[in-house]
Amino acid sequence: MLRRRVAVLVVALLLSTPVVTAWLxxxxxxxxxxxLAAEGEPLDYAVEPVSLGAVGDRVLVAVAGxxxxxxxxLLIRATVSRKLEPRWWLALxxxxxxxxxxxxxxRIMTAGAxxxxxxxxLVVLVGGPVLLVLLGVAAxxxxxxxxxxRHRVG
Numbered sequence: 001m002l003r004r005r006v007a008v009l010v011v012a013l014l015l016s017t018p019v020v021t022a023w024l025x026x027x028x029x030x031x032x033x034x035x036l037a038a039e040g041e042p043l044d045y046a047v048e049p050v051s052l053g054a055v056g057d058r059v060l061v062a063v064a065g066x067x068x069x070x071x072x073x074l075l076i077r078a079t080v081s082r083k084l085e086p087r088w089w090l091a092l093x094x095x096x097x098x099x100x101x102x103x104x105x106x107r108i109m110t111a112g113a114x115x116x117x118x119x120x121x122l123v124v125l126v127g128g129p130v131l132l133v134l135l136g137v138a139a140x141x142x143x144x145x146x147x148x149x150r151h152r153v154g
Contacts, residue, residue: 006075006084010092013071017096019064021103028119029112036114043112046120050110085149091141098134101127 029043037043051057075092078084105127108119 006078009071009075009078010095012067013075013092014095014099016064016068016071017099018103018106019060020068021100022106023061023064023103025104025107027111028107033112033114037112041114044115044117045110045112046117047106047109049112085145087145088142091138091145094134094138094141098131098138101131101134105131 027049029037033043052060075084079086079089105123108123109117111117111119
């Protein structure tokens with residue numbers, strides 16, 4: 001039962017991290033592009049921004065923020081009480097950093113521009129490999145910890 005609760009907390013933390021990060025970063029559309037858009041010039045997007053409307057976006061961020069804080073606090077508490085092996089944080093932290101990278105990358109990819117969005121290309125060229133490294137580190141660490149656990153338990 002404890003493993004299931006920890007897994008739910010981890011999933012909640014990992015799903016909420018990009019949402020909260022994207023909200024904290026905010027819209028990255030430049031001032032000149034905003035002014036041209038106000039004058040009627042259509043903006044170009046690498047990826048069209050997604051919105052649930054003003055109220056829907058606020059509800060989504062509030063729920064994601066609450067999930068992030070609660071799951072982080074409960075995971076830290078489980079670590080302090082020795083219900084969660086502290087070395088699991090060596091897998092969780094890269095996953096959380098990947099979530100932050102996804103949130104920032106999302107805001108860069110959805111920034112309005114006039115012409116090409118150079119930042120979107122950089123997100124793909126630089127952010128993609130960094131994301132793969134973070135996911136790889138987390139996967140290797142998780143596999144190592146599971147293998148050690150199986151050897152100890154039998």
